[in-house]
Amino acid sequence: MELDQLKSIWKESDAAVSNTSAEELDKMLRMQSKSPIAKMKRNLFWEMISVVITYSLSLYFLSTQSSPGFVVLLVLVALMYVVYYYYKRKLLSNMECVSCEVKSNLQMQLVTLEKFVRAYFIAGTLATPIAFLLGLYIGLEKGGLHRSWTGTTIPALLIYAGLAILITVVMYFINKGYVYKLYGQHIEKLKNIVNEMEDISSNA
Amino acid sequence: MKPTAVQEQFLQMLNQNQGIVRKVCHLYSRNERDHEDLYQEIIIQLWKSFSSFRGEAKFSTWMYRIALNTAISDIRKQSRKVELSFPEFLPREEADAVDAAKEEQIKQMYSAIARLSEVEKAIVMLYLEDKSYDEMEEILGISNGALRVKMNRIKDKLRTMTKEDAYGT
Numbered sequence: 474m475e476l477d478q479l480k481s482i483w484k485e486s487d488a489a490v491s492n493t494s495a496e497e498l499d500k501m502l503r504m505q506s507k508s509p510i511a512k513m514k515r516n517l518f519w520e521m522i523s524v525v526i527t528y529s530l531s532l533y534f535l536s537t538q539s540s541p542g543f544v545v546l547l548v549l550v551a552l553m554y555v556v557y558y559y560y561k562r563k564l565l566s567n568m569e570c571v572s573c574e575v576k577s578n579l580q581m582q583l584v585t586l587e588k589f590v591r592a593y594f595i596a597g598t599l600a601t602p603i604a605f606l607l608g609l610y611i612g613l614e615k616g617g618l619h620r621s622w623t624g625t626t627i628p629a630l631l632i633y634a635g636l637a638i639l640i641t642v643v644m645y646f647i648n649k650g651y652v653y654k655l656y657g658q659h660i661e662k663l664k665n666i667v668n669e670m671e672d673i674s675s676n677a
Numbered sequence: 678m679k680p681t682a683v684q685e686q687f688l689q690m691l692n693q694n695q696g697i698v699r700k701v702c703h704l705y706s707r708n709e710r711d712h713e714d715l716y717q718e719i720i721i722q723l724w725k726s727f728s729s730f731r732g733e734a735k736f737s738t739w740m741y742r743i744a745l746n747t748a749i750s751d752i753r754k755q756s757r758k759v760e761l762s763f764p765e766f767l768p769r770e771e772a773d774a775v776d777a778a779k780e781e782q783i784k785q786m787y788s789a790i791a792r793l794s795e796v797e798k799a800i801v802m803l804y805l806e807d808k809s810y811d812e813m814e815e816i817l818g819i820s821n822g823a824l825r826v827k828m829n830r831i832k833d834k835l836r837t838m839t840k841e842d843a844y845g846t
Contacts, residue, residue, distance in 0.1 A: 476801070476832050479786055483700075483805040490699050492692040495680045498720070502684075506721045507714065508751065571746045572726045572739055574818030575799065578746050666749060669796045673827045674819050 509659055510582075513589075514565050521558050528554070535611065543610070550603060557596050564589045576670045583663040586656065594652050601644040602637040609633055687727050690736055691720070697740050698723075700806075704790070704798050705748035719747045734815060741803070741816045749795045782839070789838035797831050804828055 505511065528551060536544045568585040570578050680688065691698075698719050706712040722743050730739055790801055796817075803813045810821040817824070 476786070476804070476835055479783065480805055480807065482783065484807070486696070486700070490695045492695060493688065493720075495684070495688060498684065498688055498691070499680065501717050501720050502724055504717060504721070506725075507718055508722070508747065569746070569750070571722050571743045572729065573742065573746075575742060575745050575749065575816065576818030578742075579750060582750060663750065666795055669794060670817075670819060673796070674823045676823065676826060 510565060510568050514562075517558070517561055517565065524554060524558075538615070546607075550607070557592070561589060561592060564592070576667075576674075579663060579667050579670070583660070583667050586660060586663065590652055590656050590660065594648055597648040597652070598641065598645050601641045605637050605640050606633070683727070687724060691723065694737050694740050697737060697806075698744050700802060701741075701744040701748050704802055705751070705795070715748060715751065718751065719744050722747045738812060738815055745799050745816065749799065785839045785842045786835065788842065789835045792838065793831065793834070797827075797834075800824065800827060801831060801835075 505515075532544075532547055532551070535547065564585050567581075568589070569582050573581075698716060701719065702712045702715045706715050723740065726739075726743060730736070734742075790798065793801065799817060800813065803816060808816070810824050813819075813824050814821045819827075
């Protein structure tokens with residue numbers, strides 16, 4: 474059978490399609506989108522909520538007992554997160570244009586998703602030494618592990634720095650695997666489709 | 678709940694072009710559950726974009742774009758239970774009307790189409806819908822000439838696939 478012979482059968486199948494009722498439509502529109510981008514937007518929102526809650530609580534408890542310099546540092550970290558959140562939110566908003574031509578939409582989705590993943594990966598890796606050093610500072614100053622941060626000896630500082638680097642390297646690989654697990658498959662699929670569409674265009 | 682005027686307008690336009698969404702769902706899903714999930718997702722995307730539809734392109738062109746964009750970029754793991762084939766794809770009356778030999782050929786053709794890539798499926802669907810190459814270009818964003826060349830290659834590919842299926846090679 475040739476493809477052209479299928480055309481008439483294909484056309485006739487239109488007649489058998491039943492209409493959607495107002496109730497069915499209403500029910501569908503009440504449901505959440507399950508598209509990858511909608512899921513990423515929801516995940517980002519919940520990530521922001523959890524960061525705001527935990528960070529506000531930490532800031533509240535630590536700011537009453539810490540030096541002003543440390544509080545400023547905590548606020549700076551919070552500002553960095555705001556910039557990071559805003560950047561990711563903007564990328565997600567610009568990630569798709571479903572009513573655009575399929576090729577340009579998929580190309581845009583791929584480029585933006587790669588930027589999003591890069592931001593996620595870099596932030597995740599950079600957050601490790603920052604969190605480690607902040608934790609260490611709090612431990613030293615509040616936990617009585619050491620008389621004070623300023624009193625720390627050079628060899629001890631070198632050990633802390635070494636530990637921070639080691640943890641960062643380990644987190645780099647963990648992050649890499651995690652980011653691939655989350656988005657790798659989607660990116661691969663998009664790349665294959667976009668490459669195929671570009672091949673078709675260039676083989677004309 | 679009473680639908681709003683915009684919802685009514687949307688519903689009317691949707692029902693006039695319902696076949697587009699259903700056919701895209703059939704092509705890009707493997708079973709009834711996937712089909713319903715994809716159908717719902719396309720309707721949500723159509724609704725979200727409806728307010729920005731300015732009529733620069735035909736409503737059907739706009740609808741093909743959204744339906745294909747949603748289906749192609751959907752990465753959800755599809756359940757692998759039953760593969761849709763000819764009898765489920767066609768309306769029952771038509772399936773009954775065709776003779777056994779022809780039914781077998783149609784089955785082979787659908788099975789071959791199901792094995793095409795996502796992009797090839799989109800091109801075949803628009804071809805079966807009798808869209809001109811200009812319209813196909815407007816939907817897919819691939820040039821008219823390139824689509825003609827690709828369509829010929831897909832036809833050859835399908836011919837080979839159906840022959841292989843028929844002779845069991």
